[in-house]
Amino acid sequence: MTGRSADPASDTAMNMDMERFGPITRAVARFGAEWRWEDIPEAVRHEARRSLLNYFAVALAGSADPTVDIAASVFARFSAGQQATVIGRGQRMDMLNAASLNAMMANVFDFDDTHPATIIHPTAPVAPAAFALAQVQPVSGARLLHAFILGAEIECRMGNALTLGHYAHGWHITSTCGVFGAAIASASLLGLDARRTAWALAGAGNQTGGLVETLGTMSKSISVGNTARNGLLSALLAREGLAGPDQPIEGARGVLNVLSATPAPEKLIDGLGQRWELRTNTYKPYPCGVVLNPVIEAVLALRERMALADRDPARVARVELTGHPLLRQRTDRPGVRNGRESQVSAQHAIAVCLLHGRAGLAEFSDQAVAAPRAHALDMRLRFHDDDAYTVDAVHIRITLDDGRDFEHRIDAARGSSGNPLTDADLENKLHELCAYGGSGCDAEAIIGGIWELETLTDAGKLMARVAGTPRTEIRTG
């Protein structure tokens, strides 16, 4: 491993001190404590900036969500001081509560980033912990970016090591893995040595959890918020000497064996520092299940070729969708009852795209679902499974009531690994979501701050640009 301290004597002392730990725990802790900024490639740093841009966009959008309102009203009663910014709400809390709320709001619409190999949303757990800490203990933008990258890397690798069965079994993988990312990022910013970083990992492991059963409900946000809060707390406790076991990750009753039936510990460390998981991060153009991306893109393209009068779902006689079987399995959902359900409904997505020519948060809200024409396609959509299609591809044929056909095919939807959102796309997303959330923040100032993050001497000051104005309290708690 490169990236260690250059002092061989201190390396030797540390090596002896670290011998007690299991090899996986040791390697992960050393990576978190010792991997150097200089040894992180520019391409990884740039992907980190893109991740943070997307993070602030989705957090600003989610800052006014009712789930966040409720949590903020309760957390405000348990906040010791106002050191850290709660995004978009003109509100400050202590760093643990702010970290939790900012993680919740970034993920509340599932509009945040996606690590394709695991379906982890990498940034929502890690960035809030790092920025909250940076507001209490000032650090440079480069140090913050460094810590964020190390944290996100371990988070995604934890997901790889737990393997696909972990999520399928019912663990909400962003919650279960996010806490490790937040712990590593926090440990890095606190300057913990490898031993204490290992203790932070143990504290994170002893707090990991979160159930898929809660998805689609407000309760989901509790475990997502806990990732940032508890990862940060684990690092703070480790700094004061709260020691953990020698093999928190690979032990017989440690994280991997308990939370996975088929753990692959080597995936945590193989190529660590050479292959960067964060490089594969993807960003959603639409606030929907990712399998709907090509459908939405196809309908928006078709609509451009249709006359104004043809763009009415009530005039559609039949829609045929050909795609990967997962498309049907996940999104054949007529009769949705609320905005959250509409995010995974092909019937709804096609109807609102035809109607409005856009697919933003407003088109997948409770209000959009309540509009009568949103349900026009509920009985008129047929799926054709075809394994030759990837989940990023689709063919759509819309037949109008006068018999005319419109067809379109998408091979790699925008936002997929093969057709990633550009930097400009991400800037536009931030503009749009900043406006949607109604925080009154200056989108350009935020964008500028993120692109130049590496040059800031006090990274925490960026949070002033996403603070927003106070919300009308909806509850008194």
Add this chain to the structure above:
Amino acid sequence: MTGRSADPASDTAMNMDMERFGPITRAVARFGAEWRWEDIPEAVRHEARRSLLNYFAVALAGSADPTVDIAASVFARFSAGQQATVIGRGQRMDMLNAASLNAMMANVFDFDDTHPATIIHPTAPVAPAAFALAQVQPVSGARLLHAFILGAEIECRMGNALTLGHYAHGWHITSTCGVFGAAIASASLLGLDARRTAWALAGAGNQTGGLVETLGTMSKSISVGNTARNGLLSALLAREGLAGPDQPIEGARGVLNVLSATPAPEKLIDGLGQRWELRTNTYKPYPCGVVLNPVIEAVLALRERMALADRDPARVARVELTGHPLLRQRTDRPGVRNGRESQVSAQHAIAVCLLHGRAGLAEFSDQAVAAPRAHALDMRLRFHDDDAYTVDAVHIRITLDDGRDFEHRIDAARGSSGNPLTDADLENKLHELCAYGGSGCDAEAIIGGIWELETLTDAGKLMARVAGTPRTEIRTG
């Protein structure tokens, strides 16, 4: 189910509202929200008082533990106000932090109560949440006892429903189940209806966790503290409307299916309100693994028959222990290095009992392990497995260097289900541990308050009696 409200109209409305929930979630939530104090037998109430007496004893002993010192130094920075008492430390924090610390200290020595069927320590997660809430929102002693009983009942039944494989797989069952007990007790004290109690269960389920790998390290206390904190928080969030899924417990990706390979959901509800798990609660006479109880009792009895000069482990030629195979598997541990290891070492337990004629926390401390004669038996102990023995029984033969033999047999050790500690034993335990912890609290005043808890108009006031005096800060955080 008896114990519901007497108003049939409101019952009907509530029944319809509750139809959406799965049958297990529904029954558990209704039990927590609606089971009446009048329908709890006096024997259960008395066992609850005994549990609380044991709880305050072990919490007062643990209040000065270094793990608690570290956690308290960090938590103090994140405490919003001083509404709730941190036991034995002359310190007050907000109710979430106080609940967490009080749970930690009650369990830190594993000297707390044991639910025999699951090995859950039932009181440490539930009582701290209930008492912290009672200091913020005054309730009568009867209401507090009522809430504690409902919480502990669901906690233990959750353990039954997760079945024995859950713990064996590596889940720290006190942590994983405790959060449900704290949630139910808190929901009860907050007066939540059944629907909101179900949401509190969902919030608890989305925060359940804790790994056996951390046992024997400071890290263990993080998840134990979280049980009380997060159970209480789940109820507070549910009160404000943070909704959960319909089947948090029994759903395909809910608590039981995700955390157990062989879930037995019916064990949560069979005989609910008729058979009380809390009635089976047991209390340790010694701060050791429970399988050592008969060994310690046998040595203490033998020692009474030995001359002063014979009571020296250095004079022992051989010790033979005949007992259940678990005794050997769990406690054949020569060469222990610290107090925590000594708590599960037969070699150490026999040596210190011979030397000192007692087996309290001082005899299982780091200092006791450091004494040279504590290791005199490390190479002189032989185990004989015999399945005819229960884990509460043992036969011991000690042979001195002059050939004389001393033998004793225990059939049902004190503290076991067959030979429970008496009320007077528990009072003595509180006296002893209160002195051990050095808080300066008046043991008699605490004991009196617990026995008369049901008559108090403000249960939270009992906490003034366990507050203690400020500790010298060992850290600055």
